Amino acid sequence: MRKMSYLPMAASILFRSSLFAGSPSSQTSAEASRLLTEVRSIAHDLNRDAATLESYRLAGITWQSHAQRLALAKQHINSIGERLESLGAMRDSTAPWQQEAIDSIVPVAEQLASRTQAAIHHLNKSPGHLFAPVYRGHLGAIAEHADWMKQSVDAFLGMAGAQDKLDKLDSLRS
Numbered sequence: 001m002r003k004m005s006y007l008p009m010a011a012s013i014l015f016r017s018s019l020f021a022g023s024p025s026s027q028t029s030a031e032a033s034r035l036l037t038e039v040r041s042i043a044h045d046l047n048r049d050a051a052t053l054e055s056y057r058l059a060g061i062t063w064q065s066h067a068q069r070l071a072l073a074k075q076h077i078n079s080i081g082e083r084l085e086s087l088g089a090m091r092d093s094t095a096p097w098q099q100e101a102i103d104s105i106v107p108v109a110e111q112l113a114s115r116t117q118a119a120i121h122h123l124n125k126s127p128g129h130l131f132a133p134v135y136r137g138h139l140g141a142i143a144e145h146a147d148w149m150k151q152s153v154d155a156f157l158g159m160a161g162a163q164d165k166l167d168k169l170d171s172l173r174s
Contacts, residue, residue: 025093032094033160034094035083036153042079043150047071047130050143057139064126070120073142077113080149084109086138097163101156108149115141 053069055061085103087094094102119138122129129135 005036028090029095029098032087032090032102033157034099036098036157039083039105039148040153042076042156043146044085045075046076046080047143047146047150049076050139050146054143057136063123063130065075066123066130067120067126067127070116070123073116074120077109077116080109081113092110095160097156097160100151104152105149108145108152112142112145112149115145145158158169 049069049072053066053073056065056069066165073108084102084106087098088106091099091102115138119135119142122132122138126135
């Protein structure tokens with residue numbers, strides 16, 4: 001049986017706070033929005049991975065196929081972690097809504113990493129037990145967390161877009 005490595009990023013999503021929290025710069029805010037948009041897109045891919053895993057389980061697909069899809073989910077989670085690390089480094093220089101978005105998705109990303117690690121561990125120890133409630137629970141949690149993350153970031157980006165439109169309309173009135 002092929003062993004898969006554990007997710008190294010689960011505990012690595014730590015924020016580096018700067019000593020002086022400055023006002024948000026437009027360049028930093030734009031970069032943060034870009035990274036949040038990427039997180040949303042990757043979370044969508046991760047949600048699709050979890051749905052595919054569930055369909056594999058129901059269709060009786062081999063544990064090797066599960067392992068391959070979990071490896072892809074792991075890559076997506078690590079990609080999210082890299083973006084969150086960048087967001088954490090610039091957090092104090094971002095707009096308040098971006099700080100709130102960052103703060104709300106980090107714990108979810110940690111749960112995603114933890115559940116994916118647990119699913120990989122289960123698969124490595126018991127490859128023939130794809131119907132075990134604990135494994136099904138991990139897959140369900142991965143799907144739920146990925147969906148929540150995508151929807152949450154989508155809502156934050158939507159509110160920011162609406163605020164930008166209001167600001168532009170307000171500047172036209174002035």
